[in-house]
Amino acid sequence: MTDVFALAKEAGFRESFLLPVNPYTDWTRHRNDGVFHPNANPLAGDPQEAYPWANAVLICVLPYTPYTDETLVASYYPASNQGYHAMKRLLSLLKEAGIHAERAETPYREQLASYGIGSRMDNQLLYLEPYGTYLNLQGAVLALPEPVPYTPRREPQEVCDHCGLCKTVCFGAILGDYAFDWTRCVHTYLEGDPIPEDAMAWMPSLLGCMRCQAVCPKNPKNAVPIPEHVRETLDPVAILKGNRREAGDLIGKNLAGPNRLLRQAIVLAANRGRTDALPYLLKLRETDGERFSGELDYAISLLQNESNAAIMNCRTKRGDSGALNSQSATARLNSRPEVNCCEVGLNTER
Ligand code: SF4
Ligand code: SF4
Numbered sequence: 001m002t003d004v005f006a007l008a009k010e011a012g013f014r015e016s017f018l019l020p021v022n023p024y025t026d027w028t029r030h031r032n033d034g035v036f037h038p039n040a041n042p043l044a045g046d047p048q049e050a051y052p053w054a055n056a057v058l059i060c061v062l063p064y065t066p067y068t069d070e071t072l073v074a075s076y077y078p079a080s081n082q083g084y085h086a087m088k089r090l091l092s093l094l095k096e097a098g099i100h101a102e103r104a105e106t107p108y109r110e111q112l113a114s115y116g117i118g119s120r121m122d123n124q125l126l127y128l129e130p131y132g133t134y135l136n137l138q139g140a141v142l143a144l145p146e147p148v149p150y151t152p153r154r155e156p157q158e159v160c161d162h163c164g165l166c167k168t169v170c171f172g173a174i175l176g177d178y179a180f181d182w183t184r185c186v187h188t189y190l191e192g193d194p195i196p197e198d199a200m201a202w203m204p205s206l207l208g209c210m211r212c213q214a215v216c217p218k219n220p221k222n223a224v225p226i227p228e229h230v231r232e233t234l235d236p237v238a239i240l241k242g243n244r245r246e247a248g249d250l251i252g253k254n255l256a257g258p259n260r261l262l263r264q265a266i267v268l269a270a271n272r273g274r275t276d277a278l279p280y281l282l283k284l285r286e287t288d289g290e291r292f293s294g295e296l297d298y299a300i301s302l303l304q305n306e307s308n309a310a311i312m313n314c315r316t317k318r319g320d321s322g323a324l325n326s327q328s329a330t331a332r333l334n335s336r337p338e339v340n341c342c343e344v345g346l347n348t349e350r
Pocket of ligand 2: 211212
């Protein structure tokens with residue numbers, strides 16, 4: 001019989017679990033009650049009904065290592081793209097082995113937790129030894145020849161001790177004792193069109209935040225510096241310049257779409273004082289101003305104020321007199337892609 005676990009490893013996953021095709025009635029009820037983010041709506045709470053031909057669900061784990069500094073992007077996002085492609089490889093390996101399989105649109109965390117594999121945490125993530133919550137899950141439904149080598153069910157374990165640290169650093173979504181309000185998670189705010197103005201001001205990084213994982217004492221402390229190619233590809237000004245293809249290769253086409261990545265890059269550039277973004281923001285206002293009007297107004301005004309302040313500061317140091325108006329500052333900024341305020345040098349955060 002084909003060793004599906006070996007195929008999952010060959011595809012790039014660290015480990016995998018083969019579960020029966022059970023219905024998840026509680027999960028479905030909660031989903032229908034609106035407890036989960038709308039991203040859960042297309043998932044099959046009853047995989048038996050959705051995949052009547054299948055006799056197993058293979059859930060595969062791709063662990064990742066957090067970055068020491070996740071203020072640009074969390075390492076989860078490149079990892080989730082890797083996981084997506086690893087599952088694509090696995091599906092073609094299964095096909096070559098003569099096994100009918102499809103990507104499983106099922107609630108993986110619920111499946112693993114209810115089978116005793118992994119444990120639910122207050123931050124809504126699944127904890128799995130030895131990776132903690134640093135894992136990307138992908139799943140496939142399979143039609144395997146009997147008998148199916150299901151992973152043995154495990155004794156459920158309580159890992160979260162409700163210490164409250166994740167709740168302390170969260171923006172209001174984590175309520176404690178497994179309760180969660182997805183409407184107050186950063187991920188939800190950042191999906192706004194436009195992003196709500198107050199959320200723009202405290203937007204922590206591109207795509208979302210992972211503070212609730214970084215602070216969790218149960219997670220391994222194995223962070224690594226952000227790789228240079230990730231820093232360069234997702235640099236907000238690089239995104240404004242139009243590196244959508246490179247970004248898509250790194251984090252996946254869906255996340256790299258303009259409504260998400262470009263919209264957020266506009267805001268992050270401003271929050272980071274990236275005055276070198278101003279020429280690109282002004283150009284974007286001409287070409288796509290309506291679509292991104294909220295974010296562009298926010299970013300341009302913030303950066304123009306910052307530029308003016310820096311130029312004023314520079315003039316004061318030189319002993320110049322007279323006030324600068326924002327028009328002349330903008331004209332100077334537009335005249336060069338890299339904005340530095342003469343000798344003083346406006347910090348462009350490199
Ligand atoms: S930080 Fe504390 S409360 Fe939050 S998930 Fe970790 S152990 Fe649970
Ligand atoms: S991702 Fe951020 S906002 Fe969402 S639950 Fe975790 S800490 Fe809270």
